[in-house]
Amino acid sequence: MHIDRSLHDDLSIHQISDRFGISERTLARRFVNEIRMPIGSYILNRRLEEARRLLQATDMPIAEIHLSVGFSSASHFATSIRRRFKMSPSALRG
Template sequence: MLYWLILRPAPVRGRTFLNLPRKQAAALTRALRGLPSRHFAGEWRLQRHLDAVTALYRRREGALAALQLGHHLTAFLLACLEAAHRRVDRPAVNPLRPVLAHIERHLGDPLPVPDLAERAGLSVSRFQALFRVATGLPPGEYVLRRRIERAGELLVCTDRSITAIAFSLGFASSQYFATAFRRYTGRSPREHRREKSAGG
């Protein structure tokens, strides 16, 4: 996924950026304006915080929700700072490009790490280290998350059964698929399909 983020902290009398203490708000805005790179690979926690922000904003359930919203926004921006600074020292990841493309084309097939390392022309240990630097995740978890994301798309865009989607993406059973899907999204495949179909 690709995100564009535009920050315009509008001054409000008596309030600071994200209602942080004045010194912390000033430090955060300075750090954001001084990012070493405005284009960087994100991490899964960024999406988690964005999802939480979206859900809380829609509910608007009073002071507690506002506090949670501020927490997730602050955590999201701090994670952006970390990711942007890491990119400066990040080694070249060209060997992984064909591997990532291969993963996208074969999410329904077995994708053992040794085979992926061989495709990249690297030892398993070097491949795992480089993969984690490039994506923020070990290879196995990256593949699982991509399968879950693809499943989420198929649940909304097709009328295929949950079991058929699970098997098409390499899950051994619909029960394991449902467990993994809930762990990463916070809802069951059936709930995801129903909420998205209803415009949620």
């Protein structure tokens, strides 16, 4: 899926709808019908799952991980990880 290959990019609904040549509303509706969640939620979930994988399976610095999965802010990354996994990025690394 385009989203999974582009986690590090700006994945706005506008950018994705342009990429596929459909309206933002059509993309949003189709996405919810197929995936059963809003596109923004799906993108955040994919970014967090990839971050968890990288934290647990690599020695990549946390600062590189947050950028590689599309978080421009380290604090937003850490807050999102804590909210989702109930622990800090360094604790999730183990």
